[in-house]
Amino acid sequence: MTIKDIVYIALFVALTAALGLMPPIAFAGGALPPITAQSLGVMLAGSVLGAKRGGYALLLFVALVAMGFPLLSGGRGGFGVLLGTSGGFILAWPICAAVIGHLVHKNANANIWVTGGMIAFGGILVMYTLGIPWMAVVGKLGLDKSLAIMVAYIPGDLVKVVLATVIARGLRRAYPNI
Amino acid sequence: MIDLKNVSLSFGDHPVLHNISLSLSERRIAVIGANGSGKSSFARLLNGLALPTSGTVSVDGFDTKKQGKDVRGRVGFVFQNPDNQIVFPVVEEDLAFGMKNLGLDKATIATRTTEILERYDMQHLREHPAHLLSGGQKQLLAISGVLVMAPAYVVLDEPTTLLDLRNKRRIARVLNALDQTIIHVTHDLDQIADYDRVIVIDEGRVACDATPAKAIPFYQELMA
Amino acid sequence: MLDLYTPGTSMLHRMSPGPKMAALAIAATALFLQESLLVTALAVVAILALYRVANIPMKTALAQIRPLMWIFVIFFAVQWYFSGLTLAAYVVLRLAALILLASLVTLTTRASDMIDSMTRALRLFKPIGVNPDKVSLAISLALRFIPVLGRIATEVREAQKTRGLERSIIAVAMPLAIRAIKMADDVSDAIESRGYRS
Ligand SMILES: Nc1ncnc2c1ncn2[C@@H]1O[C@H](COP(=O)(O)OP(=O)(O)O)[C@@H](O)[C@H]1O
Numbered sequence: 369m370t371i372k373d374i375v376y377i378a379l380f381v382a383l384t385a386a387l388g389l390m391p392p393i394a395f396a397g398g399a400l401p402p403i404t405a406q407s408l409g410v411m412l413a414g415s416v417l418g419a420k421r422g423g424y425a426l427l428l429f430v431a432l433v434a435m436g437f438p439l440l441s442g443g444r445g446g447f448g449v450l451l452g453t454s455g456g457f458i459l460a461w462p463i464c465a466a467v468i469g470h471l472v473h474k475n476a477n478a479n480i481w482v483t484g485g486m487i488a489f490g491g492i493l494v495m496y497t498l499g500i501p502w503m504a505v506v507g508k509l510g511l512d513k514s515l516a517i518m519v520a521y522i523p524g525d526l527v528k529v530v531l532a533t534v535i536a537r538g539l540r541r542a543y544p545n546i
Numbered sequence: 547m548i549d550l551k552n553v554s555l556s557f558g559d560h561p562v563l564h565n566i567s568l569s570l571s572e573r574r575i576a577v578i579g580a581n582g583s584g585k586s587s588f589a590r591l592l593n594g595l596a597l598p599t600s601g602t603v604s605v606d607g608f609d610t611k612k613q614g615k616d617v618r619g620r621v622g623f624v625f626q627n628p629d630n631q632i633v634f635p636v637v638e639e640d641l642a643f644g645m646k647n648l649g650l651d652k653a654t655i656a657t658r659t660t661e662i663l664e665r666y667d668m669q670h671l672r673e674h675p676a677h678l679l680s681g682g683q684k685q686l687l688a689i690s691g692v693l694v695m696a697p698a699y700v701v702l703d704e705p706t707t708l709l710d711l712r713n714k715r716r717i718a719r720v721l722n723a724l725d726q727t728i729i730h731v732t733h734d735l736d737q738i739a740d741y742d743r744v745i746v747i748d749e750g751r752v753a754c755d756a757t758p759a760k761a762i763p764f765y766q767e768l769m770a
Numbered sequence: 771m772l773d774l775y776t777p778g779t780s781m782l783h784r785m786s787p788g789p790k791m792a793a794l795a796i797a798a799t800a801l802f803l804q805e806s807l808l809v810t811a812l813a814v815v816a817i818l819a820l821y822r823v824a825n826i827p828m829k830t831a832l833a834q835i836r837p838l839m840w841i842f843v844i845f846f847a848v849q850w851y852f853s854g855l856t857l858a859a860y861v862v863l864r865l866a867a868l869i870l871l872a873s874l875v876t877l878t879t880r881a882s883d884m885i886d887s888m889t890r891a892l893r894l895f896k897p898i899g900v901n902p903d904k905v906s907l908a909i910s911l912a913l914r915f916i917p918v919l920g921r922i923a924t925e926v927r928e929a930q931k932t933r934g935l936e937r938s939i940i941a942v943a944m945p946l947a948i949r950a951i952k953m954a955d956d957v958s959d960a961i962e963s964r965g966y967r968s
């Protein structure tokens with residue numbers, strides 16, 4: 369791990385945290401929790417840094433949250449959040465970043481649609497697969513109701529996939545040897 | 547003494563510096579030139595941040611390619627933007643960073659921290675968050691972070707470009723008072739009038755290497 | 771800004787971070803494994819009593835759960851509708867208890883102490899290749915970068931405003947990302963030039 373790797377990891381930890389400071393997008397007339405930009409950090413860390421550094425970045429992020437740094441959107445932090453209903457999604461982040469990084473870097477010459485598909489796979493499918501059962505158990509909701517709630521978040525996540533795809537490809541052109 | 551022998555530097559197939567040979571031994575050396583002429587690349591060669599594509603750079607006999615650690619202990623580097631040079635959130639922690647890397651003990655680190663903060667009248671900022679300092683204070687902190695490592699040479703890459711006039715002058719006074727050999731890349735010609743030597747770089751070559759009285763008019767002519 | 775620490779001299783403030791984190795982990799797990807509304811409610815009361823011990827005002831305690839109000843409301847509503855009032859109250863109270871407890875640790879522990887203990891704990895993982903010094907360097911840098919990113923974002927948005935592009939997400943995000951990488955490159959040069967060995 370070079371100095372540059374450490375600094376990049378720190379940068380994406382900070383980026384994920386900074387995205388939590390962005391004003392959340394309220395929807396459904398405020399009937400559901402707002403969509404936040406934070407999982408964009410997960411997608412970017414994976415697609416820009418690759419599996420290893422991207423995964424470490426999110427692992428460090430989650431460790432900092434667990435230690436109580438208020439890095440999650442809405443200034444949340446601490447062990448309790450991880451044990452709460454959305455804890456599964458957050459604990460999944462390092463895995464999602466690593467999956468995205470692995471796929472995107474293995475297929476570095478893929479066209480924009482394939483790159484987007486790979487980011488969606490790690491950033492939506494893998495994240496929901498790990499997060500929804502957790503939510504179902506912790507919130508005592510059952511799988512069907514949890515799934516129903518999460519449907520509302522898919523459009524927002526698709527927007528983040530598009531953003532991550534465009535930014536990651538742009539960055540790779542500007543800095544070929546990140 | 548810093549010695550460059552037939553030094554060239556390229557990025558990929560894009561040549562940036564062409565066959566430069568120089569010995570730097572004067573106490574106050576300025577490097578001037580147009581944007582993109584290769585000044586930063588030249589400065590970065592001097593402490594091994596960049597390694598020559600061909601030729602050798604040596605500092606007191608230590609080759610930057612093979613003895614990077616010895617070189618880094620001798621040559622401090624100050625960047626244009628102090629925001630990117632300050633590594634730690636708190637002033638005191640940042641000053642300690644370079645000293646820890648040198649393996650100094652806690653007591654020495656504390657003594658040198660106090661000394662430098664007193665020298666520049668910043669004692670009250672010891673536990674201050676670094677990102678809340680003013681631009682001038684930040685650059686002074688960046689310079690202090692290098693000086694506490696007690697280098698023999700200090701290379702500065704446009705350290706006053708982002709500062710207002712008052713802070714430019716303050717930094718110039720700080721630099722003039724240093725015991726170290728300084729190699730100062732700058733666009734502020736009025737700061738270097740009494741330097742020992744001025745090197746003008748143009749398109750990756752040394753276009754003029756003389757006293758300020760000769761080199762500054764040469765440069766102004768070149769830019770006209 | 772990132773440090774939620776509230777200065778004080780209580781027993782909880784003086785406890786070192788390691789045992790505090792361990793106690794939190796145990797208590798949180800226990801809270802999870804039991805299913806009684808009464809026990810959960812008592813736990814909330816006990817935790818609020820600990821806030822008293824630490825001399826932290828109730829207002830601060832409430833501020834810890836306020837950002838999550840929406841989630842509470844939804845969960846409460848969904849649970850009530852499908853499974854009845856008791857279960858709804860239990861789920862929401864348990865969430866509140868967990869958050870209050872974790873926040874209590876954060877409120878009574880300095881971030882730098884927390885980093886120090888984590889760095890110390892990480893030494894245990896040295897045999898599997900974890901380098902504690904690198905981890906703590908990364909943490910310090912990350913905490914320093916957060917306000918810097920905010921500032922770069924503001925600068926980019928202002929620059930794009932003059933071109934009428936401040937509402938285009940890509941026109942803001944792309945230059946921001948490029949400047950952030952440039953900053954990271956400069957910072958790694960600075961770290962290297964200050965003698966850090968990786
Ligand atoms: N990391 C790099 N990769 C590719 N080209 C570079 C890099 N750094 C500098 N250059 C190029 O080298 C030339 C000289 O740059 P630089 O030394 O920064 O000039 P100056 O400091 O005088 O403005 C420029 O054409 C610049 O584009």
Ligand SMILES: [Mg+2]
Pocket residue numbers: 585586587703
């Ligand atoms: Mg330059």
